[in-house]
Amino acid sequence: MLTILNKIKSYIYMIFSIGIITTFFGISFAFAEFKCPKTGGIFKTVDLAYPSMDAGVRANPVYYSFLIYDSLLDMTEDLGVAPGLASEVPNKSSDGSYTFNLRKGVKFHDGTEFNAKAVAFNVDRLKSGKIASPYSGMWKKFLKNYEIVDSHTIKFNTNGEWPTFLWDVAASLRVASPTAVKDAGRDYGTKVAVGTGPFVMKSFKAKDHLHLDRNPNYYRKGLPCLGGFKAKLISSGSVRILKLKKGELDTINTFPESQFPQFKGSKLILQEGKASTFTLIPMNTKNPILKKKKIRQAIQYAINGKELIDNVYRGAGEEVDSIFPPWHPAFIKAEDLSKIRQDISKAKQLLKEEGYGPGGKKLKLKMLHGTGGAHVQRAVLIQAQLKTVGIDLSIVKTKMGALLKQMYTGKYELALWQMLGGPTISEFTWNMYHSGGSSNPSNYNKKGGYQNAEAEKLLNEIVKTNDPAVAKPSLIKLQKIIFDDVPVAFANWRNHRTVRNPWVKNFKTGKLKGMEDLRKVWLDK
Amino acid sequence: MFLKVLLRRLITFIPTILGIATFAFLLGHATPGDPAYAALGIDLEGYSGVDLEEVERVRKELGLDKPILVQYVNWIWNALQGDFGRSYVNDYVVMDAVIEALPNTLYLLGCTMIVAIIVGVSIGMISAIYQGSVGDLIARMISIIGVSTPVFWFALILILVFAYTLDWFPIGGVVEEFGLKALVLPVASIALHPAALIARMTRSSMLEILSHDMIRTATSKGLFRKRIFFVHALRNAINPVVTVIGFQTGNLVGGAVAIEVIFTIRGMGELLITAIHDKDILVMQCAILLIGVSFALINLLVDMVYLLIDPRIKL
Numbered sequence: 001m002l003t004i005l006n007k008i009k010s011y012i013y014m015i016f017s018i019g020i021i022t023t024f025f026g027i028s029f030a031f032a033e034f035k036c037p038k039t040g041g042i043f044k045t046v047d048l049a050y051p052s053m054d055a056g057v058r059a060n061p062v063y064y065s066f067l068i069y070d071s072l073l074d075m076t077e078d079l080g081v082a083p084g085l086a087s088e089v090p091n092k093s094s095d096g097s098y099t100f101n102l103r104k105g106v107k108f109h110d111g112t113e114f115n116a117k118a119v120a121f122n123v124d125r126l127k128s129g130k131i132a133s134p135y136s137g138m139w140k141k142f143l144k145n146y147e148i149v150d151s152h153t154i155k156f157n158t159n160g161e162w163p164t165f166l167w168d169v170a171a172s173l174r175v176a177s178p179t180a181v182k183d184a185g186r187d188y189g190t191k192v193a194v195g196t197g198p199f200v201m202k203s204f205k206a207k208d209h210l211h212l213d214r215n216p217n218y219y220r221k222g223l224p225c226l227g228g229f230k231a232k233l234i235s236s237g238s239v240r241i242l243k244l245k246k247g248e249l250d251t252i253n254t255f256p257e258s259q260f261p262q263f264k265g266s267k268l269i270l271q272e273g274k275a276s277t278f279t280l281i282p283m284n285t286k287n288p289i290l291k292k293k294k295i296r297q298a299i300q301y302a303i304n305g306k307e308l309i310d311n312v313y314r315g316a317g318e319e320v321d322s323i324f325p326p327w328h329p330a331f332i333k334a335e336d337l338s339k340i341r342q343d344i345s346k347a348k349q350l351l352k353e354e355g356y357g358p359g360g361k362k363l364k365l366k367m368l369h370g371t372g373g374a375h376v377q378r379a380v381l382i383q384a385q386l387k388t389v390g391i392d393l394s395i396v397k398t399k400m401g402a403l404l405k406q407m408y409t410g411k412y413e414l415a416l417w418q419m420l421g422g423p424t425i426s427e428f429t430w431n432m433y434h435s436g437g438s439s440n441p442s443n444y445n446k447k448g449g450y451q452n453a454e455a456e457k458l459l460n461e462i463v464k465t466n467d468p469a470v471a472k473p474s475l476i477k478l479q480k481i482i483f484d485d486v487p488v489a490f491a492n493w494r495n496h497r498t499v500r501n502p503w504v505k506n507f508k509t510g511k512l513k514g515m516e517d518l519r520k521v522w523l524d525k
Numbered sequence: 526m527f528l529k530v531l532l533r534r535l536i537t538f539i540p541t542i543l544g545i546a547t548f549a550f551l552l553g554h555a556t557p558g559d560p561a562y563a564a565l566g567i568d569l570e571g572y573s574g575v576d577l578e579e580v581e582r583v584r585k586e587l588g589l590d591k592p593i594l595v596q597y598v599n600w601i602w603n604a605l606q607g608d609f610g611r612s613y614v615n616d617y618v619v620m621d622a623v624i625e626a627l628p629n630t631l632y633l634l635g636c637t638m639i640v641a642i643i644v645g646v647s648i649g650m651i652s653a654i655y656q657g658s659v660g661d662l663i664a665r666m667i668s669i670i671g672v673s674t675p676v677f678w679f680a681l682i683l684i685l686v687f688a689y690t691l692d693w694f695p696i697g698g699v700v701e702e703f704g705l706k707a708l709v710l711p712v713a714s715i716a717l718h719p720a721a722l723i724a725r726m727t728r729s730s731m732l733e734i735l736s737h738d739m740i741r742t743a744t745s746k747g748l749f750r751k752r753i754f755f756v757h758a759l760r761n762a763i764n765p766v767v768t769v770i771g772f773q774t775g776n777l778v779g780g781a782v783a784i785e786v787i788f789t790i791r792g793m794g795e796l797l798i799t800a801i802h803d804k805d806i807l808v809m810q811c812a813i814l815l816i817g818v819s820f821a822l823i824n825l826l827v828d829m830v831y832l833l834i835d836p837r838i839k840l
Contacts, residue, residue, distance in 0.1 A: 051615040051803075129582060133565070137579040190616050206615035207799045208791055234697065235786045235798070238681055242689045243696050401562040401804055408577060 034520050036225035037505070041523035043226045045251050046234045046243075051206050054189030055174035056126055056133035063516045067212055067229060068109075069174035069195030070219075072100050072119065073166060079329075079423035079511055081170045085114065085196065085219075089166065095157070098165065102152040106219045108177035109200045116154040120146055121178040123156075131189075135172040163463050164424045198224040198519050207233050225506075225522035244268065244499065250523070251500040251507065253514070256373055257314040268499050271509040275318045275325040275493030278419050279308070279378065281367070282442040282488045285450035287413055289363070293450070294350040296486045299414075300340055301347035302389040303382060305492035312377045313494055320490040323428055323479050327511055330425050330468040332476055339483045340490045347389040357390050364392045367414035368403050378491070379416050407441040415441065418494070420513055425471055426463050433482060434459040444487035455481045527832055534825055545817035546604065550597055552813060553806035560589060563804040564613040587613055600810070609811040614803045619811050622796060627815070629699060630785070630792035634777050636712045641719040642770060646759075648720070649727025649766075653735060654754060664724065671721025677783045680714035684787070697789035711788045715780045719773035726769045730762035737761075764835060771827030775820045 051057060055069050072086040081089055086100040093099070106114040123146055125131055126139045142162040147155045158165060180194035193201045196219065199212035212229040234240045241262055243249045263270050283290045283299065290296060309317035320340055324331040334340075348357055356363040365386075369379035379395040386393045393414075398406070406412045419439065431437040433455060435445040443449030445456050458478040462471050483490075496513040503524045510516050561584040584590050588599070603610065609619035652664035687710060688696040694710050695703045734740065735758055743753050782794030789795075793812055800808035 051612075129579070186616075205791075206612075206617055207803075232789065234789050235795070236789075239684065239697055239787055239789070242684060246689055246692075246696065248696065399556075399804065401559050404562060405559050 035222060036520070036522050038522045038524060039225050040227040041525060042228040042230055043251075043504075043518065043521065043523065044230045044232075044249050045253070046232060046240050046249060047253050052189035053193035053201060053204050053210070054131055054133075055122060055176040055193075055195065056131040056135060056172075057189065063510075063514055063518065064210065064231070065174055066197060067199040067518060068193050068197045068201055069176060070197050071170050071172075071174050072102070073170040075167070075170045075423075075515060077508065077510065077517075081166045084170065085119075085175060092165075096160075097155055097157045099149065099153060099155040102154065103219060104152055106196050107217060108180070108196050109194045109215060110177050110180050112177050112179045114175065114196050115151045116148045117151075118175055118178050119154050119173075120148055121181070122173065122175050125176075125181070126173070135168075138168065138172070161463060163426045163430075163465070167424050199226075199229055202228075209233065220519070224519045226518065229518070244501065247501060249501075250504045251498055253496075253498050255497065255499070257312070257316050257497070258373070260314050260316075263499055267502055269502055271498045271500065271507070272316060273496040273498075273509040273511060273513060274327060276420065276496040276511065276513045277494040278325070279305075279317075279491040279494055280417055280419070280488045281382070281491060282407065282415050282417060283486070284410060284412055284414070284441070284443060285487055286410055286443045286446075286448045289365070290413060291450050292354055293485060294354050295356075295363070296489070297339070297484075298347040298350040298354075298389060299386065299391065300486045300489045301343045301350070302386045302391065303489055303491055304342040304385055305490065307342075307385070308378055308381055309492050309494075311381060312374055313492075316495040316497065318493045318495075320492060323432075323475075323482055324425075325493050328423075328428070330428070330471065330475060332472065332479060334479055334483060336480075336483075340486075342385070344389055351390060362392060363390065364394070365413050366394045366396060367416055368396050368398045368406060368412055369416040370400055370403060370418070371397055375416065375418075382416065382491075410441075410443060412441075414489075416491075417441075423512065425465070425468065425475070429475070429478060430459050430463045433478075433487065434463070442487035444485070450485065450487060452481060452485055455485065527829070530832060531829060534828060538821060538825065541821050542818055545821070546601060546814055547597075549810045549813035549817065550600055553810040554593065554596075556801065556804060556806070556809070559584075560613045560804055560806055561587060604811075604814070610807045612805050612808050614805040615808075619807050622808065623793070623811055623815065626791055626793050626796045629790050630778075630781055630794065632700065633708070633711055633715070633781060633784070633790060633792060634774070636708055637716045637777060638719070638770070638774055640712055641716040641723060641773065644716065645720040645723025646727050646766065648724040650731060650754065650759065652724065652728040653731035656732060664728075668721040668724040668728075671717045672725070674717060676714055676718060676780045677787060679717055680710070680784055680787045683710045683714055697787070699790055707788075711784050711790065714787075715777060715784045718780065719770075719777065722769055722773060723766060726766050727762065730765050731758055734758045734762040760834075764831065767827060767830055767834065771823060771830075774823045774827075778816050778819065 053065075053068060055065070057065075070085050072084050073081040073089060074084040076082045083089060085103055085106060087103050088101060090098045090100050100119075102114070102116060102119065108114060108118075112118075123139065123143065126133060126136055127143065129136045129140070142159050142165070144157040144159045146157065149155055156165075162168070175195060176188075177194040180192055181188050184192040190204065190206060193204065198215050198218045198220075200215050202211040202213050204210050210229070210231045214224060214227050218224065234243065237255055237259060240249070240252050240255065241259060244252050245266060245268065260270070281299070281303070283296050285291050285296075305319050309315060309319070318326055321333045321337060322328075322331050351357045351363060352360065355361055367379065367382070369375050376397065379397075383393045383395050395416075403415060403417075407415050407417070427439075431439045433440060433444050435447070435456060440446065445451055445459075455478060458474045458481070461474045462478065465471050468475070496509070498507070498509050498516070500507055505522050505524050507518075507521050508516065559580070561580045564583050564587065565579065588596065591599075600610075607620060609623070611618055612622070615622075648664045648668065652661045652668075655661050684696055688694045694706050698707045700707050740753060740758060743757055748757075778794070781792060782798060784790070785792040785794040786798055793816060796808060797812040797816070799805070800812060
């Protein structure tokens with residue numbers, strides 16, 4: 001009997017010990033997700049379109065902000081969200097609120113404590129418009145209020161549907177030190193920038209340089225691998241490449257495809273983020289001519305996206321097969337792609353039906369396009385493609401700001417546009433085609449624009465979920481409608497590019513342009 | 526006489542500067558794009574949405590909703606007090622950025638002009654003195670190449686050969702970072718064109734003077750060749766050369782823009798280019814005004830130098 005009891009006891013001890021060991025290793029693995037093979041070294045790059053290092057400012061490339069600041073949630077490689085300064089990803093409660101439990105013991109670079117009040121302070125800054133941030137409008141519109149539950153818990157109450165809330169928190173709510181913001185006043189962002197992020201700002205000058213040192217107290221122990229970060233604005237493309245080849249730079253991100261041949265035969269490694277940028281031509285459906293579906297369809301039939309990829313992007317792009325990019329979880333290849341592929345005879349037929357073409361009226365349209373080399377080349381090629389079906393397209397080179405202004409105020413006919421693909425379903429659907437969408441310059445479903453009640457209904461259903469599996473039936477229907485209505489002409493998807501020296505390790509080109517995570521990058525020099 | 530002329534020219538300077546200021550202000554406003562968009566950071570390629578209410582709020586905050594005349598008067602009044610405002614886009618004090626950038630440009634242009642004058646006058650004189658020789662032929666070839674070579678192309682070739690392949694100099698950078706080595710390639714790139722023009726002008730002017738009777742008289746009187754060339758000939762030949770130097774100093778500002786961009790020198794040219802790209806109108810206006818005023822000042826200086834080297838000239 002005693003032996004049996006002892007045996008049971010020893011089993012209990014064994015199970016208990018295994019439990020303790022498993023828990024210990026489990027916790028250890030959770031905290032030591034990544035061990036840097038090598039630490040130190042300064043990562044040197046170019047591209048500095050940042051006007052300020054303020055947490056609320058949006059600039060290009062986006063990842064620079066996440067060197068100094070952390071958000072409550074991290075953006076993951078597969079375009080999801082993961083715990084950041086919040087210890088877990090919250091679930092949406094039945095009343096539409098989200099409660100974030102914040103990590104304890106996290107300090108800002110200035111030694112002050114990170115807590116719920118700090119989060120609230122940053123939300124208030126965004127909502128108040130005290131900083132010129134493109135995110136202000138979104139936070140003002142969709143966030144009803146917040147409640148500080150305790151020092152490390154904060155609850156957000158949204159105004160109705162905000163389907164992209166968690167992603168928007170990860171992408172736009174970067175947390176700055178309230179003490180530093182108050183102390184620096186107007187100079188915050190340009191002379192001082194204090195977050196909890198992997199690097200500490202050493203010096204910054206807008207459109208000139210950014211120098212960062214490693215944050216030794218980063219809350220993710222062992223990270224970052226790099227000892228520092230230096231970015232210097234170098235405007236000349238040729239000089240950038242020479243510096244990279246000479247080893248004075250580790251990576252460059254922005255360069256035209258025409259420079260591809262310069263990397264051939266060198267030790268440099270070219271990395272591409274497939275189909276990250278959408279090339280499209282919004283057509284203003286408030287315009288009496290473009291309100292006619294057949295005219296829009298004719299324009300779509302005239303466009304050859306493959307020709308643009310081969311001639312302008314040197315093959316670095318993909319044709320449109322869906323309203324989503326090929327890497328997107330909601331990508332569904334359309335069964336009938338003939339409506340968005342070039343078909344000259346169909347285009348001519350549709351124009352004839354509307355009274356244009358031989359023996360009829362001459363269709364004259366104007367398209368705005370950007371000023372960069374690729375913008376001009378694309379515009380010229382599209383002009384030639386439209387000419388083959390008898391459309392006389394005049395192209396107008398316009399600065400990006402002016403182009404956006406004309407598009408969003410409805411003072412345009414066609415615009416050649418390039419937009420970064422968003423990670424959420426609603427960014428590609430609701431925002432692009434719904435009457436209330438923020439990126440819907442074609443005025444599709446808007447007052448005075450081309451109306452499709454069924455599309456609007458489907459969009460209202462889709463916006464309620466970001467789960468591709470749930471939205472799939474509606475998405476298939478919507479895609480069919482959009483490819484038929486063509487409020488925007490679909491040109492192609494363009495890849496984004498990074499070229500690096502071989503000693504830069506674990507540098508992953510994100511699915512979205514400018515979203516690289518430098519925390520786990522290390523230098524093998 | 527000198528002071529009287531200087532005073533008269535200074536008085537005419539006032540309307541010139543006012544004209545430049547008006548031009549700078551209007552040019553800033555005439556460029557396409559909306560500063561409110563730029564201030565919000567949505568003037569960037571690939572932005573997917575615009576909140577028009579937010580744009581309007583920022584426009585109001587920046588005072589861009591006021592009538593253009595009001596904006597002009599405010600700008601002139603503030604500029605008179607040395608206040609060019611705070612950059613809409615980059616949020617720095619405009620004057621601070623200019624004060625930081627100006628010395629780099631002055632340093633670059635100053636060194637360039639010294640090199641261009643020394644090289645240009647020397648080549649021009651050698652060419653004139655040894656007219657028809659192999660040296661003259663080579664000097665003329667160099668000056669033709671110098672006049673016809675685009676600055677940006679020459680700069681890239683210099684970088685490729687001397688900075689990338691031979692590794693003698695850095696690929697861009699400023700003196701504080703690399704020392705005087707940083708100046709060699711930018712100065713060489715930008716000095717080529719003015720040096721070539723100065724050489725051509727010196728040669729033709731010297732040849733004309735060398736054919737004068739006074740030179741023959743001086744030679745027949747047995748004066749040293751050095752004295753004839755440097756004192757008698759060069760002094761008389763220098764007036765058109767000074768004119769070319771004056772014009773070239775003004776033109777250099779244009780060349781400096783390209784060179785500063787290529788060599789990553791944070792000077793006035795680079796500042797202006799970035800401001801134009803960003804639709805940062807306050808920086809643009811300030812930079813245009815300063816460059817215009819510098820040009821006018823250089824012209825004034827050249828006129829005064831005329832008076833000093835040849836008092837017979839009436840201005």
